[in-house]
Amino acid sequence: MTALLRRHPLLPLGVLFGAFLLLAPTFTGRGTQNDLWNMAFFVVLAAAWNLLGGFAGQVSLGYSAFVGIGAYTTVLLSKAGWSPWLTLPVGAALAVAFSVAVGLPTFRLRGPYFTIATIGVGEAVRVIASGLEFTGGSSGLRMPAGTFDFLANYYAMVGLALATLVLVAWLTQHAFGLALEAIRQDIDGAEALGVHSTQVKLQAHAISSALVALAGGLFATNFQYISPGSVFDFRLSLTIVLMPIIGGMGTLTGPVLGAMLFSILQIKLLASPALRDSYLFIYGGLLIVVMLFEPRGIMGLLERLWTRLARRQVPAVAESPGAG
Amino acid sequence: MQKLVVVALNSLLAAGLYATMSYGLAVIYGVMRIINLAHAGLMMLAAYATFALNDRFALDPFLSIGIVAPAFFLIGMGLYATLIRWLPRSSAGPSMQSLLLLFGVWLVLQNLAYSIWGGDTQSILTPYTMESIPLLGGRFGVPQILVFLASILSLVGLNLVLRRTFLGKAIRAVTQNRDAAMLSGVNAGQIAAVAFGIGTAFAAMAGSMLSTLYAFTPDFGRSFLLKAFCIIVLGGMESFTGVAVGALVLAFIENFASAYTSIPVSYQDAISFTLLVVVLVAAPGGLPGLWRTFDRRVVAR
Numbered sequence: 267m268t269a270l271l272r273r274h275p276l277l278p279l280g281v282l283f284g285a286f287l288l289l290a291p292t293f294t295g296r297g298t299q300n301d302l303w304n305m306a307f308f309v310v311l312a313a314a315w316n317l318l319g320g321f322a323g324q325v326s327l328g329y330s331a332f333v334g335i336g337a338y339t340t341v342l343l344s345k346a347g348w349s350p351w352l353t354l355p356v357g358a359a360l361a362v363a364f365s366v367a368v369g370l371p372t373f374r375l376r377g378p379y380f381t382i383a384t385i386g387v388g389e390a391v392r393v394i395a396s397g398l399e400f401t402g403g404s405s406g407l408r409m410p411a412g413t414f415d416f417l418a419n420y421y422a423m424v425g426l427a428l429a430t431l432v433l434v435a436w437l438t439q440h441a442f443g444l445a446l447e448a449i450r451q452d453i454d455g456a457e458a459l460g461v462h463s464t465q466v467k468l469q470a471h472a473i474s475s476a477l478v479a480l481a482g483g484l485f486a487t488n489f490q491y492i493s494p495g496s497v498f499d500f501r502l503s504l505t506i507v508l509m510p511i512i513g514g515m516g517t518l519t520g521p522v523l524g525a526m527l528f529s530i531l532q533i534k535l536l537a538s539p540a541l542r543d544s545y546l547f548i549y550g551g552l553l554i555v556v557m558l559f560e561p562r563g564i565m566g567l568l569e570r571l572w573t574r575l576a577r578r579q580v581p582a583v584a585e586s587p588g589a590g
Numbered sequence: 591m592q593k594l595v596v597v598a599l600n601s602l603l604a605a606g607l608y609a610t611m612s613y614g615l616a617v618i619y620g621v622m623r624i625i626n627l628a629h630a631g632l633m634m635l636a637a638y639a640t641f642a643l644n645d646r647f648a649l650d651p652f653l654s655i656g657i658v659a660p661a662f663f664l665i666g667m668g669l670y671a672t673l674i675r676w677l678p679r680s681s682a683g684p685s686m687q688s689l690l691l692l693f694g695v696w697l698v699l700q701n702l703a704y705s706i707w708g709g710d711t712q713s714i715l716t717p718y719t720m721e722s723i724p725l726l727g728g729r730f731g732v733p734q735i736l737v738f739l740a741s742i743l744s745l746v747g748l749n750l751v752l753r754r755t756f757l758g759k760a761i762r763a764v765t766q767n768r769d770a771a772m773l774s775g776v777n778a779g780q781i782a783a784v785a786f787g788i789g790t791a792f793a794a795m796a797g798s799m800l801s802t803l804y805a806f807t808p809d810f811g812r813s814f815l816l817k818a819f820c821i822i823v824l825g826g827m828e829s830f831t832g833v834a835v836g837a838l839v840l841a842f843i844e845n846f847a848s849a850y851t852s853i854p855v856s857y858q859d860a861i862s863f864t865l866l867v868v869v870l871v872a873a874p875g876g877l878p879g880l881w882r883t884f885d886r887r888v889v890a891r
C-alpha cells in the first residue's frame with residue numbers, strides 16, 4: 267500500500283475525486299452533471315490518446331475518426347433496433363479493426379512524418395464520411411426515440427473514465443509500459459533490446475482507439491444527434507491532442523489535468539460569445555507557450571515547482587542537527 | 591488524343607502552382623529540418639491580404655503579390671526571431687516540438703483571420719476571372735494561365751538566387767551539411783532566418799495565386815498543405831529539382847485520375863492524401879530515392 271502511494275502520491279486525491287464524480291448525481295443539479303459528463307468524456311479521450319501519443323511518443327492528429335466510428339456504430343445499429351448498450355462493444359471492435367488497418371502502414375513512419383500522415387488519414391476519413399450515403403451526409407443522423415437516459419449515461423461515462431485511468435496505470439506499470447517508454451526514447455535502441463516496436467505500437471493504438479470509440483458511442487446516446495461535422499471534425503482531433511500535451515504527455519495525471527482545464531475552458535467559452543470567437547487563439551497560444559517554455563506541460567511545471575520547494579527544504583533539514 | 595493533350599496541359603498549369611507552394615515548405619525543411627505546419631495558415635492569410643488589397647484599393651491580385659510577398663518575408667523573419675529561434679535544435683530530424691509549435695502558430699493565424707474577416711467564404715472577382723483562351727482544342731482559364739506564368743517567374747527567380755548569389759549558395763550549403771557550412775564561415779542562424787522569410791514569402795505568393803482560383807475561409811489551406819507535403823516527400827525532401835518533379839507527378843496523377851477514372855471530384859483531395867501515405871510508407875526517399883535504388887541495381891549488374 268505504501269509502495270503504491272509512493273509511486274502515485276496523488277492517488278488519494280484521485281480516489282476522492284472518483285468518489286465525488288460517482289456520488290455527484292445525488293447532490294448536484296443537472297447543469298453541473300452535464301459539465302461533469304463532459305469532463306469525464308474529455309478524460310477518456312485524453313488518457314486514451316496519451317497511451318500512444320504520450321507514453322510511446324507517437325503523436326496522432328486523427329483520433330476524431332475513432333469517436334466517429336463509435337458514434338456512427340451506435341446510431342446506425344440503434345436505428346436497426348439494437349439496444350444502444352449492445353452497440354458499444356461493436357463500435358469498439360470496428361475501431362480496433364480500423365486502428366490496425368491505419369496503423370500497419372503508418373507505423374512504419376517516425377515522429378513528425380507519422381503525425382502528418384495521420385492528418386492525411388483524418389482528412390480522408392472526413393471527406394469520405396461526408397460523401398457516403400449511410401452517414402446521413404452533412405445533415406447527420408438522429409438516435410431513435412426512447413434511447414435517452416442521462417443518469418445511466420453519466421454513470422457509464424464516469425465509469426469508463428475511471429476504468430481508462432486504472433487500465434493506463436496498470437499497463438504502464440508493466441513490461442508493456444516500459445516498451446512504450448523505450449519506443450518514445452529511442453526506437454532503434456528499443457528494437458535492439460527485443461521490443462517488437464510495430465506490434466507494441468499497434469497494441470497501444472488498438473487499446474486507445476477502443477476506449478475512444480466507447481466514449482464516442484456514449485457521446486452519440488447522450489447528444490442523440492451526430493453528423494460528420496460533429497464527430498469527424500478536425501477540431502475534435504485538436505482538442506484530443508491538446509489536452510494531454512498541455513496537461514503533460516506520458517504521465518497518468520497530466521491528461522486528467524488537461525481534460526479538467528479544457529472542460530472548464532469549454533464551459534467558459536460557451537458562456538461568453540467574445541471568448542467563443544477566440545478559442546483558437548487560446549488553443550494555439552497555449553500550444554506555443556507550452557512548446558517554448560515547458561514541453562512537459564502542467565506536470566513539468568509542477569515538477570519544477572516541487573523540486574524548487576524540496577531544494578529549499580533540504581538545507582533546513584541539514585542545518586537542524588548543527589543548530590540543535 | 592485531343593482529351594489527352596488537354597488533360598496534360600491542365601496538369602502542367604496546376605503543377606506550376608503546386609511547385610510554388612511546395613518550395614516554401616522545402617526551403618524551410620532543408621535549412622532547419624522543420625516541417626512548417628503554419629504554411630497553410632500563411633497561405634490563407636496571404637489570400638485574405640490579397641482580398642483586402644483588391645477590396646480596398648482595387649489592386650489586381652497578381653500585382654498585389656509585389657506587396658504581399660515582401661511583407662510576408664518580413665513576417666517570416668519576425669516569426670523566426672520571436673519563436674523558431676528558441677527551439678532546441680535537433681540534428682537527427684524534425685522534432686515533435688517544432689511541429690506542434692508551428693501548429694499553434696497556424697491556429698493563431700486562423701483565429702486572426704476569423705476575427706478580422708469573419709468565417710464567411712470570400713472570393714476575388716476580377717474582369718478576367720471568367721475569361722478563357724482556346725488552346726490546342728481545349729479552353730483554359732485566364733487566371734490558371736496567369737498563375738502558371740507567375741509561378742514560373744517566381745521559381746526562375748528563386749533558382750537564380752539559389753545558384754548565383756552568395757546567400758543562395760549559403761542556403762544550399764546549410765541544407766547539405768550544416769556543420770560543414772558553419773566551419774566554412776556561414777552564419778547558420780542568419781541563413782535560417784532568411785530561409786524562413788523566403789519560405790513564408792513563397793507561402794504568401796501561393797496564397798495570393800490560390801485566391802484567384804478558389805474561394806477561401808479561415809480554414810482554407812489544409813488540403814494544400816498536405817499536397818505540398820506530398821510533393822516534397824515525392825521530391826526527396828531536400829532536392830530542389832525534386833520538388834518540381836514531385837509537383838508535376840502529383841498534378842498529373844490528380845488530373846488524369848479525375849479525367850479517366852470514375853473517382854468523384856469531391857474525392858480528388860483524397861488522392862493526394864492517399865499518395866502521401868503510400869509514398870511515405872513505400873518510398874520514404876521519394877523519387878530520387880527510388881531512382882538511386884534503381885541506379886544501384888543496374889550498376890551492380
